[in-house]
Amino acid sequence: MCGIVGLHLRNPDFHPRLGELLTGMLCEMADRGSDSAGVAVYGDPTWTPPGTACVSVLELTDAPETVGTAVGGALGTPAMVSVLDATYLVTADTTPQALQTAVAATYPEALIAGFGNDLAVLKGVGDPRTLANAWGLATAQGWQGVGHTRMATESAVTPSGAHPYAVGPDQCLVHNGSFANHATIRRELRAAGVHFDSENDTEVGARFVAQQLAAGRDVQTALKELCATFDGFYTLLVSNRDSFAVVRDAIACKPAVIAETDDWVAMASEYRALSGLPGVQRAKIWEPEPEVVYAWTR
Structure with a gap:
């Protein structure tokens, strides 16, 4: 059990509040994973x-x-x-x-x-609330943010095992669940010359998606290929500087909810992480369908 949050701001008037809103979302998911946490922030003029x-x-x-x-x-x-x-x-x-x-x-x-x-990635071991305060996350600005709270199941509790995994230029991936065949796919990627920093199964997914994007595929095609290649239970959020995408496995047993307004698109493992967003009472809200890729472009 881990917690995923993501926020894509369509309205530039909200860019100064990205960190404030992302902090609230991340901290709401702290009890889904309190051993480590991380965020990816796009567009903060001080950090990047x-x-x-x-x-x-x-x-x-x-x-x-x-x-x-x-x-x-x-x-x-x-x-x-x-x-x-x-x-x-x-x-x-x-x-x-x-x-x-x-x-x-x-x-x-x-x-x-x-x-x-445009990407700054902050990761650490410890309680997500403590980490968010140490980073000064609430002061961050930008147009997009992704966060993750981790309950470790597949690898050690270290910075290298924390999410997001950001292994391609301006790309990142966060994951709730587990990949059953990650060891086989890791061996195949290593044989193709791909370097790994951890034994975390999520890194295998991130490296796979990065390889697909580097080959010229768009994020929708890359995630469809991931669904066809990886076994297991997962909800994934994948982003780069211009896109924001969500997909679940064929059974869709890992929770996820998406909310959309004219001002923003957001997703989280649970609705309570979205409940503080401005205008959420007017949002279109739904659970993503199994193996359907939901993607938005800036």
Whole structure:
């Protein structure tokens, strides 16, 4: 049992409130998983300044100035670093892939939790409410946010086992449930040259979707292929900077609810995470059907 939340803001007037609204949603799901939590935030101008790339990094201990100097030296252009609890956000005027390569070369033992032009990923071990406060999540701005509270069943309680899994540029995936055949698919992906950071079954799904998107498929096609390939019980939320998609397995035993208004689209494992959203009393609300991909584009 884990908790998923996601919020896609259609109305720019709500962008300054993204973090406030996402915090309320995430904390409502805290009792579905209290060992770790994570969020992905798209478009915060402080965390991911416009025109720059950002890499979210965990398992670093050096001072931010030291990290910035080291990564900037490897990159050949200045790098700035801010720290939110245990997450280092490294930004620079370059491409996300170039910055990711520079961070990995400089700190090969660090965990890259996400990368892109607009994406900041924050993950940690502990109570979701405590983590949200430590990140200052309520102050975040942007057009889209995804969150997850974890009750570990498939791998260790570590930052690398926490969701979201953000393994492609400006992409992320969160998951409630379990994949029964993840070990087989992990072996196949490793044989194709895909690197893994954890033994978590969710990472296998994220790597699979990222591989599909990198091959030029859209998110709907990628998730339909996932449904045809993976066995198990799951509700998934997959996003990138321009899209927001939800799918459940063929039995749809893992809970999910979607709400939509002219101002926003939101989903959560339970309705109570949506009940505080502005205008929810006028929203269209439904449970997603089995193996139907629901997707929205910015």
